[in-house]
Amino acid sequence: MKKLLVTFLMSSSLVILACDQSDPMSHDHSKMRDHSMHHEVSTVPISVMEAGTHEAGHFMIALRHMKMSMDRNSNRGDTLSDQEIISFLNPYSFSERMPYLSVVPKKMDMKMTMLESMYVPNDRYTFMLMANFASKEMSQNMYSPMGSREFLRTMNSDTSDLSNVSISSFIKLEERDNFRMNVEIGLDKSLGKNDITKNVINAMNMKTNMTLPYAMQSGDQSTCLLTAFTVVSKGHNINFGGQIKKKSPLIKKDWNFGDTSDLSFWLSKKVSSNVSALLNLNYKKIKKIEGRNLTINAPTQAADPSNYGGKYTNLSFGLNLQINHKNALGFEYLVPVKQDLNGPQMEIKNSFSLAYKLSI
Secondary structure, three states, X not given: OHHHHHHHHHHHHHHHHHHHHOOHHHHHHHHOOOOHHHHOOOOOOOOOOOOOOOOOOOEEEXXXXXXXXXXXXXXXXXXXXXXXXXXXXXXXXXXXXXXXXXXXXXXXXXXXXXXXXXXXXXXXXXXXXXXEEEEEEEEEEEEOOOOOOOEEEEEEEEEEEEEEEEEEEEEEXXXXXXXXXXXXXXXXXXXXXXXXXXXXXXXXXXXXXXXXXXXXXXXXXXXXXXXXXEEEEEOOOOEEEEEEEEEEEXXXXXXXXXXXXXXXXXXXXXXXXXXXXXXXXXXXXXXXXXXXXXXXXXXXXXXXXXXXXXXXXXXXXXXXXXXOOOEEEEEEEEEEEEEEEOOOEEXXXXXXXXXXXXXX
């Protein structure tokens, strides 16, 4: 957490410095405008990053927290039992006497805390810096690698670290009273360790130091290009919007998480002057891991890079609350509709997100 705070303070300092160097005439002009339209309750889900309606000269800080829970293994939509999984061959087995998988992931919780600083130097550009701290917990069932394959024990492991930092620019292509359109371009740098090890008791009841599976690593050390196109429109009673977003690795290490393509479409309605309700349909495609860490070779499906990614269709429900002209809150609860996973892996059970925003 200390790394996250240091990174955020440095990022915020850069943005504040940019504020101080901005055109004073532009800053004064923004103060003369009617701020009422720029402090309306947001009609965009908190899971969607976009420029918003902040005026030139404004600075915003946001804190987001997300918890995602995973359980139940499946492959291409078919649920798998532990007994089915331990009948799969282990591609990295070091002994002909133990050719099958013997460790089955059962549950995983991932928590992410994101700190953002956003600055609007003029009416067209918005700059954002973000730091992400991630913690993960996983429980796995261990079975005997030979003989009757009886259940031995449940293992628990956890990791936490500063995961990544990113810098983005949002460019408004068009903005009218009831419509706006913008694009995002940015870079995301993974800072988390990609070779975390833990002491575990293996199937032979011996203590050993093992490199954790890819899912439990804090990062992949890659640098990725971020791009997005967003449209937001306001109707008489219903507002709607859509976003296409992509994350593509540019600079890669021994291994990296695959490309991510993200499509969101949402509807929102103001239920009062300061509260909006939202419904968001999201489709996400994640490619399998590229490359491999040769030390990740535990007898589990999570050690195989091909058993990552897939196609996800999710539905989320949200509420946004504008407390006053400076403070806002957002909530979002996500449930999966369909998951077509690349090989045996755990499914997403649900996720919950909370956001607080402060405009300065």
